[in-house]
Amino acid sequence: MKNILAFMIVIISLVETSCHEVEIGYLVTEYASYSLDSLVVYKDLDTTEPVEQANPEYQQYLNWGYTPEQIMMYFPGVYPTVWIGGKDYFRVYNNQPWTGTSIEGVQGTQPIFARIKSIKSSDGDINKLQDCIQVYGNGVIEIPVINNVPKGRYLVSLTFWNEGWSKDVDDCFTIIVK
Template sequence: MRKILYYLGICMFLACQDIPEGYLFVENAGYDPDTLLVKLQLDTASVMVANPDWEKYYNDWENYKDYGYPTIESWMEFLHDIGVYEEIESKGPDKDRSRYDIPWVSTQIQGVEGTNPIFVTISNVTTDTGDVDKLLENITVRSDGTFTIPCRHDIPVGRYKISLNFRGPGHEAAFEDIFTVIVK
């Protein structure tokens, strides 16, 4: 009996040595969207555009003629006094990004599950016309696969394909050209 228990103990010990620690599921790994557009020159110029509310307020004068605004000019003066103008300032699309130094951020990767900690590293970057070293100086990847590039950077214009490596306890997976950064 003692020999049988000894034999079972050795078998269990040897069997347990082949089971990797933790798990890493990456069958459905991917980004949606799988591209991040990054501008080299921010568009912060403001322009004046027609106020969409102006016509509604301007045409409402008829209802207020008897309330101290007998002419359209007096009604327009009232509207200007309360801050309603014919035109309004439209901020450039990157004005807030520039003002608050908001970085360019991708979505996180989807379809990756595993035992923590999961380490994500950039394994390779290819480009058509850009500079890989400059991109690697400016880009970071978080543990959830999110890419971050500073608002102001010196990455040359180009299309950069990024390959990632995921590593967790006992498991590893690599993805070639899984994400694209376009600098324009």
């Protein structure tokens, strides 16, 4: 009789614990932050087309008595000529966007998605930034190289979510448009 009673208690406890709804996945953002928490976007781009010029470093090695073969062997990456042009020429030519780093400290069941929760600014146009900004699941923020965002300082808050969870990370990234 004691064995039957003990068996029934075990069965009842197993049934009770299995009746609870199991949460799907997890999402932790308490320690979320960016190691580089700001991005500078320049409006006045220097797109001067590059021109090929003699490399002064290469010429200096020749003057010191190195042969071209020795320069190639001892100083890799030093060539007879270099391309000199505007600092933003290749960014515009390749349509390379302004990007931030990925966020650290967001953990959870994959896939994790991200979206802009809010943008604050005292001297910029939030709507124009919202029209062109993009954020990826790893928190990388991207702004097109050519945009119509006015100069100013913008503070971005993000929302991360996955299946069953959603958490906010407030005022975590600054965009400075100069």
